[in-house]
Amino acid sequence: MALDDAMKSRLDGIRRSFQALTERLGDPDVISDSNLLRKVMKDRSQSEEVVMAYEEYSQLDVELEGAQELFQDAGDDAEMREMARAEIKEIEARMEVLEGEIKILLLPKDPNDDRNCMLEIRAGTGGSEANIFAGDLLDIYRKFMSDQGWQVSMMDSSPGDDGGYKNVVLEVKGDKVYSKLKWEAGVHRVQRVPATETQGRVHTSTASVAIMIEVDDVDVKIDPKDIEMSTMRSGGAGGQNVNKVETAVDLLHKPTGIRIKCTQERSQLKNKELAMKMLMGKLYDIEIEKREAEERARRGDQIGTGGRSEKIRTYNWKDSRVSEHRLGQNFPLQDILGGGVGPIIDGLIAKDQEAKLKQLSEDSAN
């Protein structure tokens, strides 16, 4: 029940570093260098939560001792003993809660959790209905992102002929973006009567969501020879001979066949840089997927963050429910359509933490 010695000494170490960093914030040399200041603040804030929790825990430990002494000294005084016992119970309960929190805070974090990312929705099987469903998912996510206070911009989109999108890519920036959105990756399935359906039959269509981390060329190496770029200038003379401001760029990564289109910037160079960003994000995603698939195979049945062909969620219109398959839980359809995917994500995060904690205690038992 209590925090074991190994954990306590680890927490003491973290607290010491935290104090050192706090002192550095007062150092005039650090204050005058804005980059250094930012780094120190960032490092410090990463351990702030666990340090605060540990301080409270240590404080309660002292109070517990006091209450236990009171209980001893009470002797035959039944009333005193009762008061002391009640206080002990209260403190112990609070300490247990804190322990749980601290253990979770000490879990190894996904190093990518704080990164910004790109969210891609791609219509799957189902033709026009799939496109429309992709559009519905986009609406859901945009509402969610707005509630989270994240900065969203559209990087690329291919509208469907009858509405919705064949494909749309958003860039999302903000606090803990990847840590939450990573749970959305996978195949989403919809069961309903499509708008285009004349005979009232229910159809099943799909759309897949991919989450790509914003990476740079330190994380992913791309050989320029593997890239084929085409632009509006590809035919004809080019150079001084032509003045076209259609600066759209189409990038093909030959080894994987991934094709990225980028149209939003006025400078062709910037469109190319953006397209490369998306490409690197996708290649990194493929790497992560490979690594995680290996992990999953090794550990047996464990929550993974989206095998890209894993059907993670089904949206059923007739029954007004959304089934999240990894949790084995249902959620009201209207809540989800209003952007309320937060509870689903929180549930997935909690389940993942539980699994990690279990793994940790199994490992230390062995």
Place this chain on the structure above:
Amino acid sequence: SALNLLSQSLGLCWELGHRELREILLLPSTSKSVLANQPMSEEQCNTFQSLIERRIHLEPLQYIIGQWDFHDLIGLKIKQPMLCPRPETEELVEFVLKDVSELIRNRGSTKERIRILDVGSGTGAIGLAIANRYCDEVQVLALDVLPEAVELSNDNAKRFLANHIDEEEGCEVDTIYKAILCSADDFTNTQAGETYKMDFDIVVSNPPYIPSRDMATLSEDVSRYESDKALCGGDDGLDIVRHIVKRLPEWTTGNCWMEVDDSHPSLIADWLSPGSLESSRLGVECVSTHKDFCGRDRFVKLRVL
């Protein structure tokens, strides 16, 4: 085009306006936004109408709007008769930036600025893109034969470099970038040399390079609106290139990067091939040629012997 002209008519912010409009166009869910539901005023409609008319007559978008983005320069001012910067020229800038970054890496602790000569500044695009990236490390001198080009280049310089100057430290816009009225042919140390030191580290140019025979094949939006002088390089298109090559040894002991017609790199590689008679006579040799993003021969790198 329409998106940008509409953004202009509505007076929207340069960076975000056209993006917002594109989103409204493509994403039905944003049609609930304030911008999407705002009715246009009569004045805005008239402005939009007249801008569209100009575009229908093939006037280049950059001239109508008066600015465009080039490389890291957001909102570079552009006006007739100066040439509208092309995407290929962004690649030319990237080549030079790589050279500059290497020079910075290899030069040790000296605080002396790396000196760049931009021949044919036009809007100032090339020199300013370089100065903008390395505002503490370079000093760019730009030449042009048109007074309007010199004025526009210096104007753009103030626009992009103003927040890098520190008058107390003696750093003005001039310290980083300056354009002067002078042709390549005239820029020698016997004339301008007493005002300007000649030992430039890098020379860069996007000279007029279209061969006369190709001038007639240009599309109307180019031939009718952009200046012949900024486009035509004589019969084979190499007139200005030849002037530059002749003067190069007086200007620098380093490299020269040029953007040229796709017929030129092989001609130049031949003409100035290392060890050739011409190369020895002129004191310049062709180090390498490079293709642009469309796979066309487009760039040459020269070296002074």
